Amino acid sequence: MCRWLAYSGSAIPLEELLYKPDHSLIDQSLHAQLAGQTTNGDGFGVGWYGTGADTPAIFRSLVPAWNDRNLREIASYVESPLFLAHVRASTGAAVQQTNCHPFRYGRWLWVHNGLVRDFLRVKRELALAVDESLYACIEGSTDSELLFYLALTLGLEDDPPSAVERMVSLVEDTGHRHAIEAPLQMTIATSDGESVWAFRYSSEERSQSLYYSSDVRTLRRLYPERALLHEVSDETRMIVSEPLVDLAGAWKEVPESSYCLVREGVDELHKFRSR
Amino acid sequence: MCRWLAYSGSAIPLEELLYKPDHSLIDQSLHAQLAGQTTNGDGFGVGWYGTGADTPAIFRSLVPAWNDRNLREIASYVESPLFLAHVRASTGAAVQQTNCHPFRYGRWLWVHNGLVRDFLRVKRELALAVDESLYACIEGSTDSELLFYLALTLGLEDDPPSAVERMVSLVEDTGHRHAIEAPLQMTIATSDGESVWAFRYSSEERSQSLYYSSDVRTLRRLYPERALLHEVSDETRMIVSEPLVDLAGAWKEVPESSYCLVREGVDELHKFRSR
């Protein structure tokens, strides 16, 4: 199982979420608690948007995140209003930078936790479904990157929820044709630099965990002593595969087969279905 | 430009060819002489056959070969009667282990120097031509690995020269359909653990250099003071992209559009053509 987080709100140093919380993403990668039996030592990545830049920057590394000195420098130096981070536990594909999330295409970033079941049996057929002009952009060998390029093929840049639904449908149809019972397990976050969409879905309807942070105003009332909560804007939101801190009332579960949309002034939760 | 060597003969420690000659493969990677303007620092690999093992072992690394301590240990420890080594200068694809040569499939190894021109324009079409059962074995993103899986698709395991000719033909036809004038530049070595086939070919008939070593008995007469020449069998042969030592008469050029076959008691040179 991989782990990821998405942050949208006031610009903060990356280290505020990657290192400082009790159960930060880096700490999770060392000590699995809620979800997991395995260690996330198979690659780390973070992608962040600047203020005004067209393309997000990404840093991806194979050194276990907890001892990656370059990551620590970057996380302390970079401030960003919107970033996605990911720690990987390989489900088979090689440990290499091009298999680390987030994946990037133009302004878009993509992180995934989960898997395409029996991926090697359906990989070729799914790869053929990628638009010809996009095919050559695929650099790695993971199911996660292929899901991204399928979603791009199916209109991610125009209507993300609809494109992801069609991507899921295509993967499930392909899997079923190969007699794979529950072809897909996923939580996914994607962003264009302004909005974040986060999806929770699995063919078997037992999706891996996903949480979003409560309204910052509520959190300030509950935890007046937490300085960071007073520094960030009311609009600030986090979406995480596993809670970063143990604060009662701080995290709400994204329900099964749902997605959230987070953007300045917008905070929505919708049903998600394969179509 | 990449560089490679193939060795077949009496079992010797890998370091005898990788490190010890005046102009060893490792030294070539630091100081290009004959061929090149660039440094081969984008990955190293060596694959070797044991005595009796079904599958060759491979060691591939991203650390520049001249300072890779694991490679030095391995090269000193491992003795092998047949091995292929390669230093890479990337023509674009990511620097990662899965892009390092040799590539391996079952008993087969494969190294390549050269390129498929405008690879990203023809990559998808070539990938579709790979046999369905082989497609999922592709792990990296290079043209070289794809050429290997095309050759396997076209019968490499049964008749290597014919399979490589058909592979070349397929790549050239595909390139021409995309208006690419000279689609392919290659020197390639491949082995099943008993024979080595080495090909020199390019669509424009200006192929990169390839040499094979002279008969060991001749070399012994010419250079009676060279100890290694007296230790190896009469059957010992090397094929190299660039001479390893400056000994007059030691190296013969593989002619344009040709291939050699080397095996115990066999030493042949044939014309090679796209078909």
Add this chain to the structure above:
Amino acid sequence: MCRWLAYSGSAIPLEELLYKPDHSLIDQSLHAQLAGQTTNGDGFGVGWYGTGADTPAIFRSLVPAWNDRNLREIASYVESPLFLAHVRASTGAAVQQTNCHPFRYGRWLWVHNGLVRDFLRVKRELALAVDESLYACIEGSTDSELLFYLALTLGLEDDPPSAVERMVSLVEDTGHRHAIEAPLQMTIATSDGESVWAFRYSSEERSQSLYYSSDVRTLRRLYPERALLHEVSDETRMIVSEPLVDLAGAWKEVPESSYCLVREGVDELHKFRSR
């Protein structure tokens, strides 16, 4: 906490102990059970003796061991009658090859689990105690490597138990002078290619775990269905920081403040004291 194993007996492929047991060293590095809260993802190393070679070979790597493809190749290719392997969890020093165990000097290998408390306060004083001719051989920045060079300075090559006792005494005296209460925690294995010495000691007399394997003849009677037990000689022994398999009667604890000596035909357990 680090983990390590030492093997002495019939030559076996490294993978028999590194990968195959239920709770192999590689598996331990992913899923701590007995001892640990943390993951051993900060470097892996194995050193092995050949048959006749003067100097052992070593392979050390920073990629988490469970996904290191070069390690898997080496572990399958190399057969050895005596090897030491180690997975590292850094207690502060940088994650780099020169900090990975085993350390090597001439014929000698050394692995360590534990730490010198408040190492940075005593590092300079300990480094000055290293023999002048050995000082320049120190390549990394760990306490473990420094303990090795202190033991070499104090006669490791002539009388290992006595040299290690004097090394411990020197470290404890130095620590006490700096008001460090319990200066040293250690399990250590060292070998010259013929014997293995394994030490369990800590200043506070609560040393980390250490086990040695029971007599192979006993194990064969207990577990007649285990093939490997019938292939190895009666003299075969393992010493491990944590049991590799859950077999009742297979492992005996090395007592607090003790050391074992294992060599063909010899199998001794002695008291160990700081002097």
Add this chain to the structure above:
Amino acid sequence: MCRWLAYSGSAIPLEELLYKPDHSLIDQSLHAQLAGQTTNGDGFGVGWYGTGADTPAIFRSLVPAWNDRNLREIASYVESPLFLAHVRASTGAAVQQTNCHPFRYGRWLWVHNGLVRDFLRVKRELALAVDESLYACIEGSTDSELLFYLALTLGLEDDPPSAVERMVSLVEDTGHRHAIEAPLQMTIATSDGESVWAFRYSSEERSQSLYYSSDVRTLRRLYPERALLHEVSDETRMIVSEPLVDLAGAWKEVPESSYCLVREGVDELHKFRSR
């Protein structure tokens, strides 16, 4: 031989100097021209000051710089008014991050090209001369880092030229006592975030090359078509081991046994001597 550059002036993206010039530092690392026979593939580092941060950030990597994707991202993202970059060609010490320049202590950065001759013979004695409180900060195994800690010991933070002169004197005296004829070869840059000091010196008075850029106003008159020259302030200066672009009049040699001091409004050249 290593290569380095120091930049001081208007904040610019790192890539403007690392990648864009005809003969950028990254390009130099691939294709040695002026100085060198070898390739600089043994590690890259850049340290930069932000606007207001107390401590500079550093990024150091072992991947050959020309294909390091993280470096490319950082170089495009980070803008800085003062940075030091370095490509390493090892003279023996291990290729590892802690041996990559720049070295950092508090606000101070340090890069070095050159070597302490017969370093292993004098290493211990030089290490003992490092202040006790600084000794434990040494993380790597290079001569370059040790020179830095010697200079810090001898007052770098108070009077850099004088501290470097005393450091040189100490190294030469130590070398001479060991019968080493010309103990030191160096070009060095160091900075506290406001000033850059660059030294050119060698015991044999044949120091490796060092250049500083001409006055920007002069350059604008000579090359009115170069956009970057119009964007940066009049105070902008570069100091480089090898010219970045072939522009007549753009570079002046730092004379043998000299140092420059560059700071906003200050631009001085002085004699340098061992004392």
